[in-house]
Amino acid sequence: MKKYSYVGKGVPRIDAFEKVTGTAQYTADLRLPGMLYTKLLKSPHAHARIIRIDTSEAEKLLGVRAILTGKEVPYKFGIYMQDKETLAQKKVHHVGEPVVAVAADTEEIAEQAVELIKVEYEELPAVFDQRDAMKEGAPLVHERLHEYKHAPFIFPKPHTNIANHFKLRKGDVERGFKEADVIVENEFYQPQVQNVQMETHTSIGQWLPNGQINIWTSAQSPFAVRHLLSVGLGVPIHKINVVVPYLGGGFGGKAGLHWEPLVVLLSRKAGGRPVRLVMTREEQFNTTAVRQGFYARVKTGVKRDGKIVAEELLFLWDAGAYADYGVNITRAAGYSCTGPYEIPNVKCDSITVYTNHPYGTAYRGFGHPEFHFATERQMDLVARAIGMDPVEFRLKNAALPGRITATGEKLREDAGRVDECIKVVVEAIGWGKKEPKQVGGKLRGKGIAALWKAPAMPSYTSSSAILKLNEDGTVTLSIGSIEMGQGTPTALAQMVAEELQMPIEKVKVVTKRETDFSPYTWQTVASRGLFMEGNATLDAVRKLKEQVRETAAELFGVPKEELVVAEEKVFVPGKPDKSMPLAKLATAGIFPDGRGIGGPVLGYGMYTAEGLTNLDPETGQGLPALMWTFGAQGAEVEVDSETGEVRVLKMVSAFDIGKSINPVLLKGQVYGGIVQGIGSALMEEFIFNEKGALLNNNLTDYKICRAQDIPDEFVFIPIENPQRNAPYGVRGVGEHVRISVEPAIANAIYDATGVDLFEIPMNRERVWRALKQRGEKVASA
Amino acid sequence: MSRHEISLTVNGERYELEVEANRTLLQLLREDLELTGTKQACERGDCGLCTVLLDGVPTKSCLVLAVEVDGREVTTVEGLSRGEELTPVQRAFIEQGAVQCGFCTPAFILAGEALLKHNPRPTEEEVKEAVGGILCRCTGYRQIIDAILDASKSAKK
Ligand code: FES
Ligand code: FES
Numbered sequence: 025m026k027k028y029s030y031v032g033k034g035v036p037r038i039d040a041f042e043k044v045t046g047t048a049q050y051t052a053d054l055r056l057p058g059m060l061y062t063k064l065l066k067s068p069h070a071h072a073r074i075i076r077i078d079t080s081e082a083e084k085l086l087g088v089r090a091i092l093t094g095k096e097v098p099y100k101f102g103i104y105m106q107d108k109e110t111l112a113q114k115k116v117h118h119v120g121e122p123v124v125a126v127a128a129d130t131e132e133i134a135e136q137a138v139e140l141i142k143v144e145y146e147e148l149p150a151v152f153d154q155r156d157a158m159k160e161g162a163p164l165v166h167e168r169l170h171e172y173k174h175a176p177f178i179f180p181k182p183h184t185n186i187a188n189h190f191k192l193r194k195g196d197v198e199r200g201f202k203e204a205d206v207i208v209e210n211e212f213y214q215p216q217v218q219n220v221q222m223e224t225h226t227s228i229g230q231w232l233p234n235g236q237i238n239i240w241t242s243a244q245s246p247f248a249v250r251h252l253l254s255v256g257l258g259v260p261i262h263k264i265n266v267v268v269p270y271l272g273g274g275f276g277g278k279a280g281l282h283w284e285p286l287v288v289l290l291s292r293k294a295g296g297r298p299v300r301l302v303m304t305r306e307e308q309f310n311t312t313a314v315r316q317g318f319y320a321r322v323k324t325g326v327k328r329d330g331k332i333v334a335e336e337l338l339f340l341w342d343a344g345a346y347a348d349y350g351v352n353i354t355r356a357a358g359y360s361c362t363g364p365y366e367i368p369n370v371k372c373d374s375i376t377v378y379t380n381h382p383y384g385t386a387y388r389g390f391g392h393p394e395f396h397f398a399t400e401r402q403m404d405l406v407a408r409a410i411g412m413d414p415v416e417f418r419l420k421n422a423a424l425p426g427r428i429t430a431t432g433e434k435l436r437e438d439a440g441r442v443d444e445c446i447k448v449v450v451e452a453i454g455w456g457k458k459e460p461k462q463v464g465g466k467l468r469g470k471g472i473a474a475l476w477k478a479p480a481m482p483s484y485t486s487s488s489a490i491l492k493l494n495e496d497g498t499v500t501l502s503i504g505s506i507e508m509g510q511g512t513p514t515a516l517a518q519m520v521a522e523e524l525q526m527p528i529e530k531v532k533v534v535t536k537r538e539t540d541f542s543p544y545t546w547q548t549v550a551s552r553g554l555f556m557e558g559n560a561t562l563d564a565v566r567k568l569k570e571q572v573r574e575t576a577a578e579l580f581g582v583p584k585e586e587l588v589v590a591e592e593k594v595f596v597p598g599k600p601d602k603s604m605p606l607a608k609l610a611t612a613g614i615f616p617d618g619r620g621i622g623g624p625v626l627g628y629g630m631y632t633a634e635g636l637t638n639l640d641p642e643t644g645q646g647l648p649a650l651m652w653t654f655g656a657q658g659a660e661v662e663v664d665s666e667t668g669e670v671r672v673l674k675m676v677s678a679f680d681i682g683k684s685i686n687p688v689l690l691k692g693q694v695y696g697g698i699v700q701g702i703g704s705a706l707m708e709e710f711i712f713n714e715k716g717a718l719l720n721n722n723l724t725d726y727k728i729c730r731a732q733d734i735p736d737e738f739v740f741i742p743i744e745n746p747q748r749n750a751p752y753g754v755r756g757v758g759e760h761v762r763i764s765v766e767p768a769i770a771n772a773i774y775d776a777t778g779v780d781l782f783e784i785p786m787n788r789e790r791v792w793r794a795l796k797q798r799g800e801k802v803a804s805a
Numbered sequence: 806m807s808r809h810e811i812s813l814t815v816n817g818e819r820y821e822l823e824v825e826a827n828r829t830l831l832q833l834l835r836e837d838l839e840l841t842g843t844k845q846a847c848e849r850g851d852c853g854l855c856t857v858l859l860d861g862v863p864t865k866s867c868l869v870l871a872v873e874v875d876g877r878e879v880t881t882v883e884g885l886s887r888g889e890e891l892t893p894v895q896r897a898f899i900e901q902g903a904v905q906c907g908f909c910t911p912a913f914i915l916a917g918e919a920l921l922k923h924n925p926r927p928t929e930e931e932v933k934e935a936v937g938g939i940l941c942r943c944t945g946y947r948q949i950i951d952a953i954l955d956a957s958k959s960a961k962k
Pocket of ligand 2: 272273903906907908910940941942943944
């Protein structure tokens with residue numbers, strides 16, 4: 025019988041006390057001696073050559089300590105494509121791109137200085153739609169694309185706007201379409217949106233005269249920040265220390281490198297004083313990274329019995345001005361393109377296209393919410409074309425264990441079950457029940473959508489953990505993964521307490537990340553944290569126990585195999601004289617005569633992703649997935665046919681998470697993800713004018729869900745088919761909760777109104793227009 | 806810029822300060838008094854994260870000038886708990902899982918405290934209304950609403 029049981033319990037998050045009392049520190053809460061404040065002069069043009077910059081008036085202003093222009097910082101940064109300039113160098117690539125940065129004693133002085141700077145531009149023709157940008161003769165966003173360094177799995181096309189072209193070829197689609205009884209083809213479209221983390225991007229940088237670089241930043245990936253900065257600036261890594269305090273939301277938008285180079289370079293110019301940049305909300309929309317726009321064409325060939333025989337997909341991504349994570353989103357969406365179904369013949373071209381929009385980056389779901397909108401709408405449309413129930417149609421084609429994915433991977437027995445997710449959702453939403461369609465003059469309908477996703481990451485990514493035994497028998501766990509609200513550190517504390525069979529109050533997880541001290545992890549992204557840091561943590565526990573046993577074996581004169589570590593002791597079961605508190609071994613073991621042996625106890629654990637391979641550049645075949653998490657979403661909506669307003673009444677969700685480590689935190693992930701999905705389904709979109717300037721760059725005009733906008737009811741059903749190589753069998757779910765919300769709602773809108781929508785957001789105007797159009801068609805028929 | 810002398814009470818402590826006419830209450834709290842629990846996320850009244858209690862009333866501190874609070878009483882998140890002892894609302898936020906990144910948490914807790922003071926038994930709709938001006942991108946609000954409802958029950962006991 026275990027004395028302590030934490031895994032599976034809703035223990036309170038370990039950072040909650042600090043957060044409810046306001047003592048949790050975020051980057052903008054820090055104040056360093058001598059700190060300077062930054063303001064940016066940004067481009068008013070989408071595409072223009074910089075002719076002249078005159079900073080002379082600004083330099084005269086009292087309190088201005090450094091002014092930086094692009095010419096002085098000729099570096100290029102980028103995680104997969106080295107294309108990003110810190111400040112625009114020869115030309116600007118989008119409205120809102122920083123051109124000049126000023127560091128001054130106060131923000132007010134910096135702002136005044138910015139107003140005194142004059143920049144002369146010569147406007148260039150710009151391109152705003154990814155389809156236009158692919159045409160012959162389109163203006164080039166990056167003329168020197170052919171010179172850029174990039175990751176080996178990214179395939180840019182020199183002298184075009186194509187930053188990456190991912191190809192997937194499985195079977196023979198042409199033959200598949202010939203076998204098909206029915207072929208259905210549709211187009212889908214989504215605008216750029218923003219992560220809208222409540223904390224805007226914030227960085228403090230210091231480049232000391234001795235070459236040491238210190239950074240405090242709101243980043244999801246401190247080790248990637250360090251690495252990319254080192255590559256971009258040509259500075260050795262050990263000279264860079266990156267500290268990440270609490271993060272006020274990331275959702276992918278704070279992964280990789282963003283404004284860290286800018287503050288560091290400003291600091292160098294200011295003689296090593298720390299320089300802070302807090303993005304304004306307007307800059308968070310205009311200047312910093314966003315989610316790519318998306319266009320899809322999906323052609324599906326199906327037999328009358330419901331078996332899909334061929335699918336051809338074209339995904340075009342509006343990457344904006346820089347490739348950032350966009351090129352890898354393109355790849356991840358490309359290799360997952362079928363959704364959770366087995367299709368024998370697949371052809372997918374997923375293409376990242378530069379435009380003169382703000383630059384795209386990761387946003388929770390990494391391309392999967394976007395393409396699932398297309399593919400899960402398509403599933404309903406194809407089912408309808410052959411007169412089959414959409415649930416039955418999905419189950420018929422489901423990617424079950426043993427089936428072959430689009431990249432040729434045979435799904436393992438322990439891969440998780442999409443069919444179980446679909447079935448429980450269908451049950452809980454009351455699918456097929458005859459219910460009145462009209463309630464109080466409003467139309468009601470139900471829709472479902474399934475989903476899958478694997479962590480999108482290089483094949484060899486790794487994590488580590490350090491577990492220290494302290495002098496009083498408590499333990500301290502250090503990890504490199506960030507706490508950004510998802511709760512991974514709390515779940516790891518639960519695992520450590522469970523494995524060591526000790527009270528969780530005696531387990532500390534260090535909350536601050538600091539690359540000089542924290543163990544390495546690749547990044548806090550891709551829903552990989554619990555799986556990878558979890559495996560590293562379990563390994564650290566094993567090593568710590570091993571060291572304890574080795575020393576205790578010497579002290580007791582017994583073989584170490586007989587020793588058990590639990591309940592804050594090491595002991596031989598049934599032999600009370602062979603037992604010792606862990607505290608007594610923390611720094612060294614001591615023989616009765618005073619001799620010491622062993623040494624400070626520390627478990628160093630690690631984990632490297634297993635079994636992944638590169639994908640074939642021509643066919644995309646290979647093993648990209650550490651694990652697949654499957655799921656399904658069901659929506660019940662109410663549509664006001666007078667106004668076009670859609671209200672989500674109920675959301676039902678199921679994910680095969682393998683194991684629920686902390687049900688309370690898990691529920692929080694689910695609700696939060698769904699509500700983000702509802703935001704992009706119904707209200708969020710970037711609206712530009714014809715010159716590429718964002719018109720709704722504030723939270724009045726760009727609405728996100730408020731408390732009044734959430735569904736009346738959430739039902740969440742965890743499915744627990746354990747993953748063999750995962751800690752406690754757990755799979756990642758942080759992003760999945762946010763996938764397939766949009767198509768479930770769109771499918772429900774069709775059920776309610778008979779109107780098909782191919783574009784999001786499905787805001788009042790769009791729904792009202794579609795209803796009106798259908799009304800006209802019905803009237804004229 | 807003209808400077809003004811003001812005196813105010815923040816979390817029960819009296820302050821006498823000289824402030825510029827355009828300084829906001831949010832700047833005064835975060836920068837002059839270094840009470841950084843109050844967050845800034847838009848500076849134009851859209852997000853509600855800068856909410857504090859001004860004479861007990863939830864107020865967006867980015868929309869209030871420091872000179873306007875002369876002689877008044879401000880409560881920030883730092884003024885709620887006594888040492889380790891949390892208020893029922895703070896406790897409920899922890900128990901219900903209403904906290905994720907925590908950036909919005911101080912604002913929601915203050916709004917919850919003010920609501921329960923005037924309306925100890927609010928309905929779900931009343932809670933939604935009371936927090937409707939504050940944004941959270943992480944939680945989906947469900948557990949925040951549940952926490953405030955839960956605190957209203959436990960406070961009665
Ligand atoms: S900072 Fe005051 S409302 Fe946003
Ligand atoms: S908990 Fe992150 S914004 Fe609310």
